Amino acid sequence: MKNSILVTMIVVAAGCAPNWIGLRDTSETQSGVRVWIQDRDGDDFRFAVSNGGNRPVSVLVGSIRIMSPRATASREEANPWMGMPGFIQALAQDDMVQIPPGHSDTVFANFDVGRAKIKKGDLIQIDLSKAVLQDGRPVSVPPLEFRAD
Numbered sequence: 001m002k003n004s005i006l007v008t009m010i011v012v013a014a015g016c017a018p019n020w021i022g023l024r025d026t027s028e029t030q031s032g033v034r035v036w037i038q039d040r041d042g043d044d045f046r047f048a049v050s051n052g053g054n055r056p057v058s059v060l061v062g063s064i065r066i067m068s069p070r071a072t073a074s075r076e077e078a079n080p081w082m083g084m085p086g087f088i089q090a091l092a093q094d095d096m097v098q099i100p101p102g103h104s105d106t107v108f109a110n111f112d113v114g115r116a117k118i119k120k121g122d123l124i125q126i127d128l129s130k131a132v133l134q135d136g137r138p139v140s141v142p143p144l145e146f147r148a149d
Contacts, residue, residue: 018120020146027142031134033057033099035141038106043113049097050104055134057099061109063131067143068122073115122148 032053039046047064051057066073097107118124125143132139 018148021149024145045109047107051099058133059097060131065127066116067125068116068118070117073111118148
């Protein structure tokens, strides 16, 4: 049986400059999982994850990265508190979200998007290559690509 991971991102840039224009907002591999951004409000992202495969999927929120030509932003770097990066998010959100076969869930992540130093015309990538796991191993998901407008 051939399964496929379908990763789709829809970015709503509410009050954030520059806007992101989708170049490759869908990425497919062989695992029956779908991931997309339901919403974006500045540094706050809401991902939807649907597992259409026959094995459980784990999403490691801290392994999702936003990359530009100059820098990378990850969840651990966002909102340091008392010298502990990511502390506030760790209290408010699970670091790992388990998605059983045939189920969906929402994954919340906060990034310091400013750390990616995005400028107009930049290629922006959302890297999920180490964030989506099956059987404890990363599923190879090519990065989703956007252009800063």
